[in-house]
Amino acid sequence: MPALPALTDLDPAPRILLGPGPSMIPPRVLRALATPATGHLDPDFLAILDDVRRLLQFVFQTQNELTLAVPGTGTAGMEAVLSNLVEPGDRVLACSAGYFGERLAAMAERHGAEVDRLQRDWGQVFEAEAIRQALQRKTYRLMTLVHAETSTGAWQPEIPAIAEAAHRSGAMLVLDVVTSLGGLPVEIDAWDVDAAYGASQKCLSAPSGLAPVTLGARARQAIAARRTPPSVFYLDLEGLQRYWVEPHVYHHTSPIQNFYGLREALRLVHEEGLEARFDRHQRLAHRLWRGLESLGLQMLMPEAIRLPTLTTPRLPSGIDDAEVRGRLRQEFNLEIAGGFGALAGKVWRIGLMGHSCRAENVALLLAALQATLQPSAS
């Protein structure tokens, strides 16, 4: 066997993460990650899980008893919800106006659903009335919708009216809140959303690897009425619920340290308070937008439906996307992302999420963009 090359200490560059996730992890969360492990059935750990459950109910604004986090990133949350709620042959209405809306449609198909897409161009949002009409054409088991579409920067309004339309037609509403949870209002109970999922590494600023999920009564009844057990054993939500609450039956080994990190990140959200946290995201996003505009950049999304957590300025003409982002990374240690899919080469994606959403980061990014886009003579 060839000898391994000498390995250096782990030392990635200290990036300032202003992309679509992951966001930066606060020092308190990093310290929590270094806490020694207990067993996954240790009473101390079960109490920690209970804290996480209650803190997640707080950020989701729900009393749903089935509120937990599954191992994996946001996509695991998506897979958990769909694999529990969809049975082969079920009809699903998927609202698709960006990459993640389309991923929900494709994933539902893989779970055997007959999917109808309500399609809009990338960057558009859905009117409740259009959804109401689409729901009348067939009997759907559920509809899927993205609250904060990270591929375009669109903020979907009218969730309560859409939930009402879904319920009136007999369908459940599955809502992707990956880029909104912890960054802008998500009110699962007030809006009457049946199932929602997020991700630890976006506006919650915990390490990636856990996906918060919450299910309401309709969703749990639908699971209880399944003809077959959920197709993914690992993400069986009722099985996991029996581990999270009494009688605490083993389902799979929890990623212990990840939960320490998530608990501390959620504790920070609770200490800051939801209103203050949403206000911080709004305020600094406005500062970013004004700054980008003064550099001559135009935003893809109109302000009324523009996410504060993910901004998509159009690329100025004649600008080399990869070169600018490369320089931001090499000269300023800044990460922003490019567009993809229908928006490849057309926009940048700038995230202001959780711990990354700070005044000094906005100021640095604007100064770095100015230096990169408008090099002075000196």
Ligand SMILES: *Cc1c(COP(=O)(O)O)cnc(C)c1O
């Ligand atoms: C990031 C994201 C996902 C997927 O999450 P991963 O953590 O990358 O698996 C799903 N939906 C939206 C809206 C996202 O922004």
